[in-house]
Amino acid sequence: MVFGNSPVSTGTAEDDVLKALSQIIDPDFGTDIVTCGFVKDLQIDEALGEVSFRLELTTPACPIKDVFEQKANEVVAALPWVKNVNVTMSAQPAKPLYAEQLPAGLRTISNIIAVSSCKGGVGKSTVAVNLAYTLADMGARVGIFDADVYGPSLPTMVSPESRLLEMNPEKKTIIPTEYMGVKLVSFGFAGQGRAIMRGPMVSGVINQLL
Structure with a gap:
């Protein structure tokens, strides 16, 4: 991937995306959505500057899932080399330990x-x-x-x-x-x-x- 005169490797691009997404904090867990493991299936198209990923929440009834989706689009789209962002939402409730x-x-x-x-x-x-x-x-x-x-x-x-x-x-x-x-x-x-x-x-x- 090339932005301006500086080459951007896929590894660096992935780091950029994850760093941007780590700005989003889950209010229930008190930590960012990357650390929570919500970010899944991250894909980056170097030629087109496209980023797609899935946010897997712990419940489909999450009251702020729309906020998560909006913020994820905003922070990734703000990266200078990103031209298009595709975010999909899903849920996988955690299995009780007992x-x-x-x-x-x-x-x-x-x-x-x-x-x-x-x-x-x-x-x-x-x-x-x-x-x-x-x-x-x-x-x-x-x-x-x-x-x-x-x-x-x-x-x-x-x-x-x-x-x-x-x-x-x-x-x-x-x-x-x-x-x-x-x-x-x-x-x-x-x-x-x-x-x-x-x-x-x-x-x-x-x-x-x-």
Whole structure:
């Protein structure tokens, strides 16, 4: 690659791009996106002055992914020898370190948000449902697990076409119902209504649903 009268090697060009991208700091991790390992598939066309790469975030629902994309375009385009920048966005959630300790139904789940309160009627279901559908609108794959077997309220919050959970006979697992792109599991969709049972029995039901 040649800029003006000075030759620019591919190695130097790559260093320039990575140095420019290292100006972008992830506010959650407190370090730059290069150190975080977000920059993938960096390619440089020496003849055309084109740079392309992929930013792989830890969640598709990252609230500042558009900011990352814009900043990445800006800092790389500011390099004097760059004529064109192509940035693509992707996400690869990190696997929890304790994944093997989770129930089988949760081992492939990347992120879990618990909405809980010791008091009833304070809006747990409302918060959970609105949070789930907001994340889904942002591009995340989301499911809601209603762990209340005494008075499950999820069936009153959403109206899926199929209001009964089904069983996969081969895998012996429960198939969630779905509404507007969000998977749903609740004892209220088991066709049993409210449950009257003691603690150990409740734990057994929860484990079966998971």
